[in-house]
Amino acid sequence: MDAIVVKDLTRRFGQFVAVDHVSFTVGQGEIFGFLGSNGAGKSTTIRMLCGLLKPTAGTATVGGIDVGRDPEGVKQRIGYMSQRFSLYELLTVEQNIRFYAGLYGLSATRFGERKRFVLEMAGLVGREKTLARDLPGGWRQRLALGCAILHEPPILFLDEPTGGVDPLSRRHFWRLIDRLSEAGVTILVTTHYLDEAEYCHRLALIHAGRLAALGTTRELKEVFANRPIIELQTPDAVGVMRALDAAPEVEKTSLFGTSVHAVLRSRSVDPSALVSSLRGRGLTIDAVTAVAPSLDDVFLDAVEKAGRQ
Amino acid sequence: MKKALAVGRKEFRQIVRDRRSLSILLLAPVIFLLLYGYALNFDIKHVTLAVEDRDQTAESRAIIAAFVNSGYFDLVAAVRSDEALVRLMDRNQIRAALIIPEKVGRAVDTGRNASVQVIINGDNANTASAVLGYATTIVLSVSATLQMEQRGVRMQPPVSLEPRIWYNPELRSALFLVPGLIAFIGMITAAVSTALSVVREKERGTWEQVRMAPISTVAYIVGKTIPYLALSIVSAMAIVLAAMALFGLPMRGSWLELLLAISLFLAGALGTGLFISTVAESQLVAFQIVLIVAFLPTFLLSGFIFPIRSMPVPIQLVTYIVPAKYFLVALRGIVLKGVGISVFWPALGALVIYAVGVLGLASVRLARARG
Numbered sequence: 001m002d003a004i005v006v007k008d009l010t011r012r013f014g015q016f017v018a019v020d021h022v023s024f025t026v027g028q029g030e031i032f033g034f035l036g037s038n039g040a041g042k043s044t045t046i047r048m049l050c051g052l053l054k055p056t057a058g059t060a061t062v063g064g065i066d067v068g069r070d071p072e073g074v075k076q077r078i079g080y081m082s083q084r085f086s087l088y089e090l091l092t093v094e095q096n097i098r099f100y101a102g103l104y105g106l107s108a109t110r111f112g113e114r115k116r117f118v119l120e121m122a123g124l125v126g127r128e129k130t131l132a133r134d135l136p137g138g139w140r141q142r143l144a145l146g147c148a149i150l151h152e153p154p155i156l157f158l159d160e161p162t163g164g165v166d167p168l169s170r171r172h173f174w175r176l177i178d179r180l181s182e183a184g185v186t187i188l189v190t191t192h193y194l195d196e197a198e199y200c201h202r203l204a205l206i207h208a209g210r211l212a213a214l215g216t217t218r219e220l221k222e223v224f225a226n227r228p229i230i231e232l233q234t235p236d237a238v239g240v241m242r243a244l245d246a247a248p249e250v251e252k253t254s255l256f257g258t259s260v261h262a263v264l265r266s267r268s269v270d271p272s273a274l275v276s277s278l279r280g281r282g283l284t285i286d287a288v289t290a291v292a293p294s295l296d297d298v299f300l301d302a303v304e305k306a307g308r309q
Numbered sequence: 310m311k312k313a314l315a316v317g318r319k320e321f322r323q324i325v326r327d328r329r330s331l332s333i334l335l336l337a338p339v340i341f342l343l344l345y346g347y348a349l350n351f352d353i354k355h356v357t358l359a360v361e362d363r364d365q366t367a368e369s370r371a372i373i374a375a376f377v378n379s380g381y382f383d384l385v386a387a388v389r390s391d392e393a394l395v396r397l398m399d400r401n402q403i404r405a406a407l408i409i410p411e412k413v414g415r416a417v418d419t420g421r422n423a424s425v426q427v428i429i430n431g432d433n434a435n436t437a438s439a440v441l442g443y444a445t446t447i448v449l450s451v452s453a454t455l456q457m458e459q460r461g462v463r464m465q466p467p468v469s470l471e472p473r474i475w476y477n478p479e480l481r482s483a484l485f486l487v488p489g490l491i492a493f494i495g496m497i498t499a500a501v502s503t504a505l506s507v508v509r510e511k512e513r514g515t516w517e518q519v520r521m522a523p524i525s526t527v528a529y530i531v532g533k534t535i536p537y538l539a540l541s542i543v544s545a546m547a548i549v550l551a552a553m554a555l556f557g558l559p560m561r562g563s564w565l566e567l568l569l570a571i572s573l574f575l576a577g578a579l580g581t582g583l584f585i586s587t588v589a590e591s592q593l594v595a596f597q598i599v600l601i602v603a604f605l606p607t608f609l610l611s612g613f614i615f616p617i618r619s620m621p622v623p624i625q626l627v628t629y630i631v632p633a634k635y636f637l638v639a640l641r642g643i644v645l646k647g648v649g650i651s652v653f654w655p656a657l658g659a660l661v662i663y664a665v666g667v668l669g670l671a672s673v674r675l676a677r678a679r680g
Contacts, residue, residue, distance in 0.1 A: 049522055073521055080521040084514030089321065090326040103522040131326075156559020 001064065003028045003135040004049065004184035008058035011044050018044040020209040026188060028154075028203075032182050033200030034190040035299065041209040042190045046157055046197050056176050063155050079153035083160035085144035091135035096132055096147060104151035109214070118146030119199050121176060134201065138169025147178065148196045156180065162196060174199045194295045203295075212302040223301060224263070224293040227229045227251060230271050235285040240283055247274065254300065261266075261291070263301075316532025320506070323336075334540050338494045338548050345490050346556055353439045359394055359403040362652040366414025368455060372425060375451045375626075376407060381443045392506060395492025396429070402428045407442055411504040417455050421657060459621050476645040483556040488640040489613030492633040495571065496578045499541040500603040501618050503534060503582030504595040511590060520607070526676040531649045534579045538572070545571045569650075570643065573660040574636040578603070580667035587674040607633040 004026040011019040021040045026032040036042045047053040049062055051071025060067045063077040083309045087096050096166075097118055101111045119125045122142035134163055135143065147157060154217065158177070162170045174196070181187055189200065197203050203220060203273075205213040235238045236261050246260050251263040264271070275288050312619040324330050358376060362369050367552035376382045385403060387392055397403045408426040416423035427444045431437040477484040519529065549567065552558040560567075579604055589595035609615060610624070617625055627635050635656040642653040650657070 052517075052520060075521060076522040078521070080518065082514055082517060084517075086518035088319065088323060088512065088515060089513070090323045095319070096322075099315060100317040102318070103312060103524055105312060105523075134313065156508040254470055 001231045006060045010057040012056045029184045036206035040206045046071040079148040079156040081148040083163040085140045087132040094128040101145040118160045137165045155186045207306045212306040220298045221293045228264045231291045313528040313532035317535045321536040341494045353385045357385045357403045359406045361408045363411045366412045368414035369409045382589040404603045488551040492636045495545045496607045498577035500582035503579045504585040506597045507586030558564035570639040577664035583671040606631045632663040
C-alpha cells in the first residue's frame with residue numbers, strides 16, 4: 001500500500017491558488033523529493049499533508065488516514081522536521097529529547113531506549129548536558145531529526161532539512177535518511193539544492209502551485225532523450241548565444257558559468273556543422289562537447305513548459 | 310494530562326535558565342514596589358508657607374500661629390511686600406502664602422467681617438486642593454475662636470467636627486497605593502511573561518514543531534501557563550510580604566482569601582498575555598500590545614491612583630472591563646478592611662468571568678490557528 005496518496009489536492013487563499021490540483025503517490029520506504037522555488041507551493045502542500053491546513057479541494061491520505069477528516073490521527077503517524085531545527089535553545093540535549101518524548105506520550109522504558117538511539121544516531125553521546133544553543137549546526141540538525149523520529153513514525157516530513165549546514169554534515173545527514181528509508185520509513189523531503197535531489201528515489205517538481213514534472217531522476221532526464229545538449233566554450237558567450245538562438249536547429253540556449261549550453265531540436269542535428277557555421281560568421285569557439293542533461297536543465301525545462309501552458 | 314505536564318516541566322526549565330524572563334517574573338516586581346512605593350507619595354505635610362502680615366495685631370498673630378501649629382505648614386519667610394511673595398513663589402521656595410491685610414484685628418474687635426487671603430501654587434492640582442482644604446479648616450476654626458473671644462465668652466464653639474478616618478487613620482498614601490501596586494505588578498509580569506514566551510516560540514519555530522505533534526490545544530495551554538501562574542503567585546505574595554515590612558501594610562483579612570483573589574486575578578492576566586500572543590508575531594509587537602491593553606488600563610482605569618467615581622461616565626463604563634478594578638476591591642477589602650468574602654464576592658465573580666472569558670478566547674484563537 002502506498003504511504004502517501006495525493007489526489008487533486010488544492011488549496012486557495014482567497015483568490016490566490018497556492019496548490020492547484022496536485023496528484024502523486026509515495027510508496028512505503030521511498031525517499032520522495034519535492035522540488036520547487038520558494039513560494040511554489042511546497043510548504044503549503046506539506047502543511048496540508050501534516051494536518052495543519054485543511055485542503056480546499058481534493059484528498060490526501062497519509063498512512064491510510066484522510067488528512068482533511070482526521071488531522072489529529074495523521075499527527076500520530078508522522079514525524080516533522082523543519083529547516084529551523086526547532087529545538088529549545090535553553091534546554092539541554094537530553095531535556096529537548098525528554099520534552100518531545102513527552103509531547104508524543106512515550107512510556108518511560110521506550111523513552112530510555114529511544115533516547116539512546118537518538119544520541120547514538122546524532123553522535124551526541126556524552127554531550128547530553130550541553131545546551132542546544134551551544135551545539136554546532138550539524139549536531140543541531142541531527143538532534144532535530146532525532147526528536148522528529150523519537151516516536152518511530154512510519155512517515156517522515158523534512159522541510160528543507162539541510163539549510164545552513166556544512167557539506168560534510170549534509171552528506172552525513174543524507175546517510176541517516178538513507179538508513180531510515182532502508183528500515184521502511186517513508187520520507188517526503190523538500191529542498192532547493194538540486195544536487196541533493198540525486199539522493200531521492202523519485203522527484204516531483206512543483207511550479208506555481210502545479211506539478212510540473214514527476215519521476216525518477218533518470219525518467220526526468222528522459223525529456224532530453226531526443227534533444228541533445230551541447231556545451232560550447234567561447235570568449236564571446238553573448239554573441240554565440242544570439243547566433244544560436246537564430247539557428248532553426250537550436251531549441252534554446254542558456255548560460256552555464258562561462259560556457260553556453262544549447263538544446264538541439266533532434267538527434268539528427270550535427271553539432272560540428274553548427275560550430276563551423278558559427279566560425280564562418282567570425283565567432284570564436286574554443287571547444288564543443290556533448291553533455292548529459294543535469295537536473296538544472298530538467299528543472300528549467302519543466303518550468304518553461306509550465307510557463308508556456 | 311501527562312502531555313500538559315511534559316510541557317509544564319519544559320517551560321519551567323526554560324524559565325529557570327532564561328535570566329531575562331526570570332528577572333521579569335521575580336526581580337522586576339520588587340523594583341517596581343520600591344520605586345512606586347516610595348516615589349508615589351501623595352502625603353501633604355510641610356507645605357512651605359510665607360506670610361505677609363500687614364496688620365501686626367494679636368488677632369493676625371493668632372491666625373499665623375494657627376497655620377504653623379496645624380503641622381501642615383512650615384513657615385519659611387515673613388515678607389513685607391507682594392513683590393517679595395511673587396518672587397518666592399516663582400522660585401518655588403514657597404507653595405503657599407498667607408496675606409493678612411490691615412485692620413483685620415480692628416474688624417474682628419468691632420464685629421465686622423474681615424478677609425484674609427491665601428495664595429496657593431496650583432501647578433499640582435492634587436496638592437493645591439489638599440492645601441486649600443487645610444487652610445479653610447484652619448481659618449474657620451480661628452475665626453470661631455476669635456468670635457467667642459470678641460463676645461467675651463471663653464467657651465468652645467457650639468458644634469465641632471471630630472473626624473475619624475477608618476482603615477488608614479494616618480491617611481498614608483502608601484496604604485492606598487500598595488494594593489494597586491500589587492495589581493499593577495501582577496498584571497504586568499504575568500501578561501508580559503506569558504505573551505513573550507509564546508511569541509518567542511513562534512519566532513524560534515518550535516511553535517510550528519509543537520503544532521505538528523498530537524497534543525490538544527488545551528493541554529498545551531495548561532502546560533504552558535501553569536509554571537507562570539505558580540511563579541507569579543509566589544511573586545505577588547512576596548510583594549504583599551515586602552509591603553508589610555517596608556510600608557507597614559496591615560494584613561487584616563484571611564490569607565486564604567488573599568491567595569484566592571490573587572490566583573483568580575493572575576489567571577486572567579495570564580489569559581490576557583496568551584490572547585496577545587495569538588495576535589502578535591514578534592516579541593516587540595507583543596510587548597507594545599501588553600503596554601496598551603494591560604499596562605495603561607491597570608494604571609489609569611483601575612482606581613489604582615485616580616478614583617473611578619470622578620471619571621467621566623463613558624470612561625467609567627470602560628473601567629468595567631478592567632480586571633484590576635475588581636481585584637482592587639477585593640484586595641483593599643482583605644488587606645485594609647479585613648472584611649470577608651461575603652462582602653467582596655461580586656468582585657471575585659467578575660474576576661472569574663474575566664479569566665474564563667479571556668482564556669476561552671485565547672484557546673479558540675489558538676485552536677483556529679492550528680487549522
